Amino acid sequence: MTADAIRVERPTTNSRLFAHSRWDAIPALAGLFHLAYFLGLFFLYPHAPLWVMLILGFIYSLMVNANINGVGHNFIHNPFFRSKLLNRLFGITQSIACCFSQTYYDAVHMQHHKGNADRPDEKGETIDWLSIYKHGHDGEAENPWSYVFLSFFR
Numbered sequence: 001m002t003a004d005a006i007r008v009e010r011p012t013t014n015s016r017l018f019a020h021s022r023w024d025a026i027p028a029l030a031g032l033f034h035l036a037y038f039l040g041l042f043f044l045y046p047h048a049p050l051w052v053m054l055i056l057g058f059i060y061s062l063m064v065n066a067n068i069n070g071v072g073h074n075f076i077h078n079p080f081f082r083s084k085l086l087n088r089l090f091g092i093t094q095s096i097a098c099c100f101s102q103t104y105y106d107a108v109h110m111q112h113h114k115g116n117a118d119r120p121d122e123k124g125e126t127i128d129w130l131s132i133y134k135h136g137h138d139g140e141a142e143n144p145w146s147y148v149f150l151s152f153f154r
Contacts (some may be wrong), residue, residue: 016082017081017083017086018082019080019081020080024078024080027080030071031071031093031094031097034063034064035093035094035096037063037097041056064098067098068098068105071094072094072098072105073109075087075094076105076106091103111128111129112131114127115127115129115131117130117132118131120134120139132147135147
């Protein structure tokens with residue numbers, strides 16, 4: 001995962017596997033559990049009744065949210081492993097589990113940190129592609145409902 005961004009140097013551990021702390025095993029395992037759950041849904045689908053799949057799907061949606069805001073967010077700022085290959089493979093597992101590219105998430109999120117929800121300049125442009133002010137009016141933030149539900153389509 002590489003994007004132009006400010007990355008704070010953290011003390012490293014003497015672990016041969018983890019780059020920052022052996023505690024990174026916890027979010028790494030949570031991410032792998034998320035992938036296993038997703039694959040379980042895939043294989044369970046032909047055999048389970050709809051009501052079971054709806055409940056499991058709702059739980060999956062909560063897991064995606066937790067992954068994006070927890071595991072994935074921490075991972076793009078502080079890749080867990082010393083090995084670039086392991087970091088790349090873990091990013092791929094999370095791309096599959098969340099159904100969107102972690103490389104794309106990294107790029108967009110680092111752009112967000114460059115602008116940090118900035119207000120539009122005189123040309124109406126923002127550094128932060130996801131700034132809540134980008135589609136607002138008169139220097140005000142956009143309505144949160146339109147921001148949440150229309151952002152995907154812009």
